[in-house]
Amino acid sequence: MASKVLAVDDNMVNLKVVRATLVRAGFDVFTASSGDEALAMVKEMIPDIILLDITMPDMDGYEVCRRLRARPETSQVPVMMLTAHDTLEEKVKGFEAGADDYLTKPFQPAELEARIRVHLRRRQTITIAKAEEKARMISVFSLRGGVGVTSLATNIACGLAQTWQKPVAFVDLSLTMGQSALMLNLPLRHTWSDLANIPITEIDVDLLRDIMLQHSSGVSVLAAPRHVEDGEMITPEIVSRVIEVLKTHYAYIVFDLPHDFSETSLAALDISDDVVVVMAPDFASVRATSELIEVFNRLGYHLGKSSIVMNWIFERRGLAKKDIEGVLKRKIPWVIPFASELVVQAINLGAPFILEDKPNPLGIAVEDMVFDLSKQEDQDSKPESPSLFWRRITERRSRK
Ligand SMILES: Nc1ncnc2c1ncn2[C@@H]1O[C@H](COP(=O)(O)OP(=O)(O)OP(=O)(O)O)[C@@H](O)[C@H]1O
Ligand SMILES: [Mg+2]
Incomplete structure (x- = not known):
């Protein structure tokens, strides 16, 4: 080329x-x-x-x-x-x-x-x-729909790019229903579909850079196909190849996954360093999460690979965090507060809440998640020219 x-x-x-x-x-x-x-x-x-x-x-x-x-x-x-x-x-x-x-x-x-x-x-x-520096790969996942997977994945990707000022790839693997580009208000010039008919060995970083949509936050998005039926043309082999290529050129890769264990989801889950499991504080979500943990055990994923975030998608009468922790026998490190106006507005405008000028409770909660999910070497060293995000997060951590 x-x-x-x-x-x-x-x-x-x-x-x-x-x-x-x-x-x-x-x-x-x-x-x-x-x-x-x-x-x-x-x-x-x-x-x-x-x-x-x-x-x-x-x-x-x-x-x-x-x-x-x-x-x-x-x-x-x-x-x-x-x-x-x-x-x-x-x-x-x-x-x-x-x-x-x-x-x-x-x-x-x-x-x-x-x-x-x-x-x-x-x-x-x-x-x-x-290329020696390999990307940290983060999957955002839930077996239940509508609990905020896409919203959180989008904001985590933007937060990582802004905090570390490093290239971040946001890969939409909800191949039949993906909305990542919409969440960032990016016109669908190119999508996964553009890769469907290209021989696997010809998929390289130049091609992917052409196909990924550039967001002003520094996030590059590999968007889901426009039409449901096109999603089926994307094979697990294509997905694996794309991940293989991206991982040596981006500092972080964030996957927005569908709510299933499809082969393409598994391709991402298997190689992810972290799986962020999203759940709402209700019974259906606890059941789905318990099932998910069960499958992760069977897949041989170690305990530290996945962590749970509790997202308040409704306002009140949710189950208590400690009760859920008791049932799942897992600690829940992150809680995202209910803020429907903010989330809905962010989705409608295609403007992630984490990028709002005015600090807001959702942005703060996700910024802290972003730091916890960052590479150890990034967490441990002060950047040469610290970003606004980094300064804000660090200041909060020092107060804690
Ligand atoms: N913290 C929150 N407070 C209030 N509403 C929220 C919150 N997080 C998410 N929501 C609402 O939940 C809905 C689903 O969000 P989102 O699309 O991010 O979830 P999803 O799990 O990716 O869903 P899908 O099953 O469609 O893929 C959205 O309409 C959003 O407004
Ligand atoms: Mg979604």
Whole structure:
């Protein structure tokens, strides 16, 4: 697959020259004539390298570069500044904004091409080195429908991306009824269906990056098919291959599972590090959870692999937590309060409650879950530039 170059310049002539040069060199070239356009484009596709003009009306190249760096999905993409100004000050400013390289116009086509190749090679080495870091995989699951699996999975995925500023994949395995994209208000440009007819060995990270929908929180979503019947074309083999590929390129993978032990669900459950079992405080849910624990035992899952979250999907007269713990013989580490207005509004608007500016009880409860579910090495070390989420969570923990 050809490498994707995004060139950003307000001058049409410059764009044409760059395009002609790079198309000849075999690259897939995308162009944007303003910073805004470029930032919108990288929500749909992640280029392998970005060429940025500095002087542009509205938003200059420095600002575009800073914003690209601030987004987890583009924070690592090489950025090369292309500019007519050749002063030391300009260069320093560019590097400070997070640029990787600098080329003065007019440039020699051969030099542009050579420098791009250097960056792409370097990035490839970094990606391979990083591949050592394996994703932590978290399944959100219940045998009973309507207890908040999708809502919690969505908010956990967004919370992980925001807390650690690392790439997070959100994989919808409710293949016949999935709603993850809806919860994030993402148009269904691509879904699992796009993988149905592709030979398994050709499923690689570039293809998946093209198919996953990019959310502004830093979460990449592999959405469920539009039509119920398409879900059946997704085999457990395809699911396993996708997980295999994703796990070396994302820091976290969150699965939204259907309420059954289908083969595709099992493919995710088997390799998950954590299974978050969602239940409501009522009898039907206790029964479903007890059945689920039974099956997990038979599957040989160790006790620490699954933990229960009690979600108050109704307002009152629920069973007491300690009674449920007694019946299930398991501790319940997390409780999510009832807040129907918040949840319904979040679903209707496609805006996860955890991303609300104003702190809310649901967001706080899920943020704490997010921390508990994070990799030990993330929990143990202070990030270089701590996120707002990290600071909030850490502050709460220190008060406890
Ligand atoms: N903490 C909560 N407070 C109030 N209502 C909630 C809460 N959590 C979830 N709900 C409600 O429960 C319903 C189901 O939520 P959601 O779709 O997330 O669950 P699900 O288990 O994925 O369901 P499905 O069976 O459709 O896959 C939603 O209508 C939501 O409004
Ligand atoms: Mg659901």
